[in-house]
Amino acid sequence: MSVGGLKKILVIDHSSLNRLQAKLVLEKHGFVVLELDNANDYFRSLWNYTDVGLILLDFIHMPGLSGVDVLKRMQEYSCNAWPPVIIVSSNPDAQMVASTIELGARDCLIKPFNEDDLCQRVQRHFGRIKEFFAGKQLWSINLTSKGCALGNGVAVTDGNNVAGGTSRFYFTGYCNLRSDPVSARLNVTLLAPGQSSFGPAFNSYHVVMHGSPHKDEFVLFGHMEEQPENQLTSVMKKLADL
16 A cells, blocks of 8 residues: 655654654655654754654653643644644553543554554544644844844744844744744844854854743744854744734
């Protein structure tokens, strides 16, 4: 049986053997398989997985967040368009399956996988992302680096997309302000060629940031992806719903 297409699936499982088994089966049927050994890294870098069409999630034996924790977080921040989740467990019972379905999982699989069963369930649920309308919002931003001001400006968020700028530069990218931890990955471009706050070589660069929500204000800490020693802080305050 072939599911076909270069489509991405994320396997989150503490066991490298279980990840390998899923990877070998799914790649044979045309999928691109990404792997994580814990769910914390998924939430820290959501922008790396925006095109994932399905998650295979270990239910219990993971460091940090468990499968239940992941489903509860997705439910809590339901304004994000989360990919469908299939829970995997070596010893599922009826109560466990019912509780995970109630929390938003689409299905449950027993480890080790049966190839046909795995592919049938993946085909059934792949790409059925529940879209939520989060609305557009206007934010003020204040950027500093090691105590030096980089500029004040505004940003507009629309779902997980963000765009904005100051008098010196503009940026576009991904920002999940409706999750915890908050995270962002931005492509920053100077409005006019010249010397940026990080030196003349950086007329365009990428920034990754993390923080925690606090009502309608966020403080994000991050660094330049190209040179992590170049650090910066962003304070964002909500101005209006658009």
